[in-house]
Each structure stands twice: as C-alpha cells, then as structure tokens.
Amino acid sequence: MSQAEPGQSVARPAPSRVRPQLGAADLAQHLWRAKWLMLLVFLPLFALGLFAALILPERYTATARLLVSPETAAQAELELLRSPVVLSAALDKVTLAKAFPSIAAGCAGDDCKRAGAEALGAVLTTQIAPGGRAIRLGLTHPDPVIAAELLNALTRAYLDYRPAILGEEPALGFGAQRERFEREVADAEAAIRTYLADNGLTALEAERETLRRLYEAANLQLIAATSRQAQLEAELASYRRKLGAIQPDQTLYEEDSSRERLQELYIQREELRARLAPTAPALRDLDDRIARIEGLLSNQEQTAGTVRRGPDPLYQEVQAAIARLEAEVQAAARQQAELHAQIASLEARDQQMRELAPGLGELHRRRDAAAEAALTYARRAADARARSDLAREGAGDVRLLERAYVPLRGHSLRIPAAIAAFLLAGLAALAVGMMYAFSQRGFVTPRSLERTVGVPVLASVRHH
Template identity: 30%
Template sequence: TEILGSEALKRRVIDKLTLARIDPKAAEKYEKGDPAERRKIIGGVVRSIEQDLTIATTPDAPVIRVGYEHKDPELAALILNTLLEEYLVYRRNVLIDPTSPVIEQQRIIFQQRLAEADQAYQDFLVNNRIGDFVAEKTSLSQLQAQIEQQKLQTEAQLQERRARLAALQAQLGQVAPEVGLYRDLNTAASDKLAQLKVQREELLSRYKPGARPVQDVDEQIAQLEQAMGEGRTSADGARRFGVNPVRQTVETDRIQAAAEVAALQRSLEALNEQLQQVMDRRLRLAALEPRFQALSLDRDVLMANVRDFSVKEEQSRAAQDIASRTNDNIRIVQRAAVPTKGTSLKRPLAALALLFAGFTALCAGLLRSFLRPGLPTPQTAARTLGLPVLGSASLKPVR
C-alpha cells in the first residue's frame, strides 16, 4: 500500500501516459512555463491523481482494492491499469537494493585496509619484541611491585645481618683466644706428711712415744702441718692450655654472618639491576604506547566497519532473495474497466441541502436566544442572580 500510494509511482504513470493525455490544459501550461512552473504543474497533477485514488485493504486478507475516479471513465481505467502495471515494475526496483554492489566494494576496501593495519600491528609487535602489549604492561607492573617488595625485605635482612656482624666482632675482641684445659695438683707436702706419719708409726713399734727419734718425727710432722696450713708448701702443678670454644663459636657465627651479609649485598645488587631493567622496559612501553593505541584503534575501527558492511551485505542479499520470491506471488486479479452504469448525485445533494438548512435554522435560533436582552423567565432570573423572584409582569407592546 505504501508503494501504491507513493509519489514516485504516480510520476512514473505520468511519464508513461504523458501529461497531454492525462490533463491537456496542464500540458499546455507545461509547454509554456519555466522549470519552476513545470515542477508545480507536475506536482498539481500528482496531487490530483492522489486525491482521486483510493486504496483499501482488508485485515488478514492478501488482497488490495484500488480505485480511481475521473470525469472520463476511459481515462480513469487507463490511469488505474497503468498504475498497477508500473507498480509491479517499481515494486521490484524498490525491494531490490541497488546499493548491494557498492556495499560489497566498500567491504572489500575495508578488508584490504584491515589487512594492512593488521600487518602494521604485527610488524610493530615483532620489531619491538612484544607478544601482548596489554598483558606485558600488566605483568611488568606486577613484577616491579614484587621486586620492590623483595628489595625492601632484602634491605631489612641486610641491616639485621650487619648489626649482628658488628655485635659478633665486638664480642670477638672481648673473648680470649686460649683457655686452660686442666692443671695437675702438687701433692709433695701431703705425701711427705703421710710418709712421716707412717715413719712415726714404725718408730712407735720400736720406741716409746718420748723417745728422741719419735720426737724428731713429731717435730717434722708438726712443722710440715704448720707449713701446709699456712700454704707455704702449695705450688702449681702441670697446666695445659687450648683454643677457647666460645671464641670458636663467636668466630664461626661472625664468618657466617659475614657470608650472609655478602650474599644479601649481592642479592640487593641483583634486585636493583632487575628493577632498573623492569623500569627501563616500562618506560620503553610507555613511549611505544601512543603508537600501539593508534594501531589498535585503526584495527578496531576497520574491524567494526568490515563487520557492519558484512551485515549490510547479508541483509541486502536476503532482501533481494525475498523480493525475487515475493514478486512472483504478486499479480493483478482484475484489471480496471469502464463502469457500465453511472451514479446520480441528486438525492445525496438534496439530503445534504436539507441537512444544511436545518443546521442553519438551529444556529439562527440559538444565536437569537443568546443575543436577546434580559432574562426570559422568572426561574432563569432566580438561577442567574441567586435571588428569589417575588413577582413578574408580562411585556406590553410599545405604542
């Protein structure tokens, strides 16, 4: 119905039948007019055809009724049949999208540009030794955070080991390198005392306690005991010295602490080198990021364009298939013919005149009622003024 009622279809009918055949008077003006007037004349003829054309449809019925009224019945049938014939042709032109080859060409152009953009993108990644720019950037950020955390831990351990090494070195100066392992006691005085006592016992077996030999031995025993009591007979025996085990332990801990300090220093240097490498890599990626973003944006835009034109191409191809199948099902059931019986408008005109007269009389009466001065009845006065009417006088004619 939209195609049947379109202005383009009516212009096709005018072009096929010519303006002189449809409206001779308009054709004479068309020949004498300028381009602007010609466009107005063609537009007026199109509007006249549109006003006289009727298109009726029935719900759930695959039939369209088309009618056309004109003072010349033969011309009316000719215009309507030409309209239907041009409809079948114009319908195919409308439903078959003429832009399909253009869409396909544009899609091919975008695909070529996308291939070039992909190649530039891959060359950029290969030349800069990048696998995945976004993933590598994220991994470098995480790696830098891990290295910095490990560096802080190593620095804390290094400070601890250095403090421990300093404490061990201080303790090492306070510990003697050698200590006495053991010493022999001098028992000569006690042995002599025991010998004198044994000798006294032997003398007592032969002499009396008051005998001179016994007294001599007693004097020696008493003198020796006095000397031992005063400590005059004590003397150091044999002594043995050896390495101090405490110093050995401290020295071992110091050597171990020094080794740990050296290892931590080396580890800290390696962490600093790794951190510097990661930072250099991140700075390089930051410098390459604008170029990467530009290449990625170009690829994304071209991919979106290729996808959109592919969808449009498929839609156009589907529309063409549908149009080629549905056009075969459209046909003219009955062509327009000249009516054999005319229609009189006398009775409808008489009825319309009677209705118009009655409507005019009603309007005149209402106008007279609204324009009449005063109030027609006491009840109207009471309702209008909101006051009770106590009396009324009838009108008298004016003499």
C-alpha cells in the first residue's frame, strides 16, 4: 500500500455490501442478543397454547369385545361393523341429539344421519386381538354414560344387522333367484309341450321307442311274409307239375254183358260135359258159341258195352290246392307291399323325429339347467336361513363376549396439548431469532470476519 504524499487526502475504497458468513458461535451470539425478542414471541404463543390445552374436555372410552369363530374373517367383520347402516342404526337407538348435540343443532334431514355416522365412526376404534379370535371395540366420548350406551347400541345394531345381511337378505335373494329359475322351468315345460304339439308328438323318447319296436316288428313280419311267399310259390310249382301228370277225367263204370254171357256159357258147357258125350251136337254148338264170343272179345280193343266217365277227384283237389296257393301267394305279395309301405312310413317318421330331436334336446337342457339352478338356490336359501337363525340365537359365527360398561376413569389431552404448545412456541421464537441473526450485516466475532473476507484477523479491539 503506497504512502500518501504530505498534504494529500488518502483515497478510501467504497465499502462493499458483503453478507457475513456465520458459524455456530456466531449464531449463538446473535440468538443471545435476540433473547428478548424471542421471549416476546414465545411467551404469548405458549400462553395461548397452554390456555387452549387447559380448556380441553376430559374424554371417556368405553370398551367391548366380540368373539369370532375361526372360520370367520375378522377383517370382514370390522368392515361390516363400520358400515354406515350399523352406525346409523346405533345412532337411532341413542338419538343424534343425545350423542352429538352440536351436530344435531347444525343440520337437518339426511345430512344429520350422514354427519352423525361419520362422527361416530371417527370416535370408534377397532382392533383385532392376537390370534384373530376376538375383536376389541373402543368408543370415546366426553360423557362416560353416553360412551357406554353408544357402544352397546352399536354392538346390538351390528348383531342385528349381521344376520340380516348374511342370512335373511341372502335367503331372500336366493329365494328370488329360485323363483326366477322355477319360472324358467315352467316356461321351458310350456315350450316343450308346444313344440311336441306342433309336431304331432306326445313324448319324443317314448314315441321313438315305440317306433323302434314297430319297425322291428314290421321287419320281422316282412321276413316272415317273404319266406311264406317263397314257400307258397314252391308248393304252387309242385302242384302245377303234379296237375300236368293227372287226367282231368276218369272212368266211373262200364256196361258190357259179353264177358258175363261168356261166363254163363262156360258154366253151361261144364254142365253139358257132365251129362253128354263130347261129340254131342248140343255140346259142339255150345263150344262154337263160346269160340265166337272169345274171338269177338279178343278182337275188340275197347269194351263193347256202355262206359260212363267223370271228373277225377285228385285232379280237382290239385286244382283247388293250386287256386288256394295262388290266392295265398297274392295275399303274401300284398302283405309284403303293405309292410314295405309301413316300413317306409316308419323310417320317414323316424327321420322326422331325428330332425326334431336337437330342438327338443335344447329345450330339455334349458329346463334341466333351470331346474338344477332352482334346486341349488333352494339349498343356498335354506343354508342362509339356518345361518340367520343361528346368528339370531347367539350361536352363530360372532358372539358378544363383553358388553360395554360406563368407564370410571377418563383421559385428557391437556398434557400433550401443553407440550405441543410449548414446542410450537419454542419453534416460533427460534425462527424469529434465526431471522434476526441472518438479517444482521456486521461481524460479531473475528472468526466471522475471517470466514467472510478470507484474511486472518491479527487483533481485535472491543468497541464501547
């Protein structure tokens, strides 16, 4: 730094506005200097907080316990316990004006119920005991009697509402579903009857079974008729061959006396031989007559007398048999034609039933499905009613283990509120002190100057 000439003024640099860098000691020094300001902020705030804490009312907590079965989900029971329906039912038992008079005075209508349920839910505490077999309930209220009364009303409303929501209402819902499916069953039955009537049926399966039996019987009859016709045709051919070998007429009797006369002559000759000599003229004359007759008979091819002829009975019998067999063959042919027509009709009917079977099967499946669903919902409704009865009788999944009694000792938030007021007032005073410390521009300690300008301080002089 150059020395100034005698008689000349020394040029001074303009001071720069540099913010001091403060350390812990510097902050402590500034805070100590601002102690009265901090006290001025701390004391009013602490006094106000302490006053607010002292006027806080004393509150009482009533407790109760519920016992749940191992199969019951305790968390689901808590949700049911905190439902707005249960809270509103509890307030209806105690009345909102008695439980929360400030809310009742400032609302009307449904808003009161909603606000009261929210307020009751805010003061209700629930906790699941270790093991999940019990639920602990707590309800806090400035009036110990109302606290116990509200909690008992809440547990009673819960125990009343639980069977209704888990038992009767599901049972009613199941019953409604059962009735709906029963109506579907009735509609399906009506549709089946209409379907059968439109197609000329009474019962498809029974008629198909009857049709099958008729078809089998017709086939058996056709086989028998075919065999019978073949047998008749064979007999007819045999009789026709036999008829060709039989004459239609036969000789009934013949009128011829030559042989009888010849026999008489034989007898006379024997008588004459016994009486006459062989050369007697009468005996010779008789021999000549016998010889002539024998010669005549030996030369004749046919009987000389009258011959009567008539129809042969065997021929007529064969003809009658042929006529009978022809009639039977024609009857067998007609029977086969009728059986063929009957079988064709049965096959057409069977094809029609086969075409109708899918639609009818779909209707039957709809009816069976609706019947099964109706039966299922009937069983569920019965189970739900049984659970409802058990819950109503106190033997259900949840039972009241300990009802709420009027609490004898209350608790208050005065001490925590006073501590909170002290801490808040202290934080406000400290904030004011810090603001004072960081707003100062001077250097309260040599270390602050060294830290700010980066030059060591050799000595310091206390300024008075």
